[in-house]
Amino acid sequence: MKNLFCFNLFIILFSLQLSYAQNNATDIPMNSSDWEIHKGTSTFETFDDRETLLLNGKAFVKNKQFSNGTIEVDVFANKNRSFAGIIFRKQQNTMEEVYMRLHKSNQADALQYSPTYNEELTWQLYKEYQANVTFKNKGWNTLRIEINSNTAEVFINDEKVLTLDDLRTANNNGEIGLFSLFDNRFSNFSFTSKEVTIKTNKETQNKKEPNIISQWNITKAFPFIEDELSFNSFSKEKFVTVTTENSGLLPFSKFIKKPSSGNFEKNKEVYAVASTSIESNNNQVRLFSFDYSDKIIVYLNGTAIFSGNNAFRSKGLQYQGHIDINANKLYLNLKKGNNTLDCVVIDKANGWGLMGKLE
Numbered sequence: 001m002k003n004l005f006c007f008n009l010f011i012i013l014f015s016l017q018l019s020y021a022q023n024n025a026t027d028i029p030m031n032s033s034d035w036e037i038h039k040g041t042s043t044f045e046t047f048d049d050r051e052t053l054l055l056n057g058k059a060f061v062k063n064k065q066f067s068n069g070t071i072e073v074d075v076f077a078n079k080n081r082s083f084a085g086i087i088f089r090k091q092q093n094t095m096e097e098v099y100m101r102l103h104k105s106n107q108a109d110a111l112q113y114s115p116t117y118n119e120e121l122t123w124q125l126y127k128e129y130q131a132n133v134t135f136k137n138k139g140w141n142t143l144r145i146e147i148n149s150n151t152a153e154v155f156i157n158d159e160k161v162l163t164l165d166d167l168r169t170a171n172n173n174g175e176i177g178l179f180s181l182f183d184n185r186f187s188n189f190s191f192t193s194k195e196v197t198i199k200t201n202k203e204t205q206n207k208k209e210p211n212i213i214s215q216w217n218i219t220k221a222f223p224f225i226e227d228e229l230s231f232n233s234f235s236k237e238k239f240v241t242v243t244t245e246n247s248g249l250l251p252f253s254k255f256i257k258k259p260s261s262g263n264f265e266k267n268k269e270v271y272a273v274a275s276t277s278i279e280s281n282n283n284q285v286r287l288f289s290f291d292y293s294d295k296i297i298v299y300l301n302g303t304a305i306f307s308g309n310n311a312f313r314s315k316g317l318q319y320q321g322h323i324d325i326n327a328n329k330l331y332l333n334l335k336k337g338n339n340t341l342d343c344v345v346i347d348k349a350n351g352w353g354l355m356g357k358l359e
Helices: 002-023
Strands: 026-029 037-047 050-061 069-076 083-091 094-101 106-118 130-133 140-148 152-155 159-164 173-191 213-219 241-242 270-280 284-293 297-301 304-311 328-334 337-347 355-359
Touching: 037 173, 050 083, 069 083, 083 140, 094 152, 094 173, 106 152, 106 159, 130 159, 159 173, 173 297, 270 284, 270 328, 284 297, 284 337, 304 328, 328 337, 337 355
Parallel strands: none
Antiparallel strands: 026 173, 037 050, 050 173, 069 140, 069 173, 083 094, 083 173, 094 106, 106 130, 140 152, 152 159, 213 241, 213 270, 270 337, 284 328, 284 355, 297 304, 297 337
8 A cells, every 4th residue: 555655756746847848938048159140141139138149130049849839939129120939840851830921010911831841941831820910119029839739829028919729840940049130139039848638529620622633743852944945845854743732722932942041032843743633524614713823834735825923022022922722723635535734833922822623
């Protein structure tokens, strides 16, 4: 009996210790010994009676891995055009990012979520994961993310502003850090690891629409030179089969790396081809609904039938270039037998994607 009592006491104490460890925040000081600057410029200095990091680029906490729990940081108010946020579950060049666009205070796209593949942000492909937030124009704004399995909730100054119901990368753990485009000042970075909370009675998210094209055959990426592109220039390339997200979205950067990437609008344009076969029992016309980022040339059975430009700011300074599967309609004149639909998708930055369905 005594041994059983001691064993039960050990289990209770161990559980309490584990619970405390999982719910106790780890503070990361703002100094060079705790951070690795991945790219860009950085300065560690005292500002506003705090240890701070002035960053333009990416910085990661040394020797720390994160899976589930809470990540929090303070960002100093900034009216200049800039982006400042948190990176989590980074593995190689794939990661999750949530960031504030401080100059967009009180606008629809003030806060954005973007999975990053092969160092390429993809925010144009996920217009549903933006939020209208009013930031403080003086002092510090606190960004907090609570991550639970493939979901997350985002808070600004303790107010919940965005729910992410389906984190897009397959990473379930990885490095944590900070992201800034143009100078932003960070302070009070901390994280707390927690166990996953299983949510019950949750409806299935992102059910597939009927007639979605859920598989494409794609090439690798090539530099885009408009005068040199033709059907013959890519039709003999090697294709691999990939599967889209449930929405039908094909995020190219998830599967292939650009020869020029990670430099936003300074990237050179590249292209890849997404191809699918359409079997028809007779000569007929079918409707192809689709959208793309940034540009596209559509070929049916080797003949170009459409070209378009949906790039960031291509239709005005405020145009974001988001994609919607119902944005474009094409009537395909199919022949009896096998037909080949080739989509040459050209991209520079902000999200390289394609989605389509046959109706």
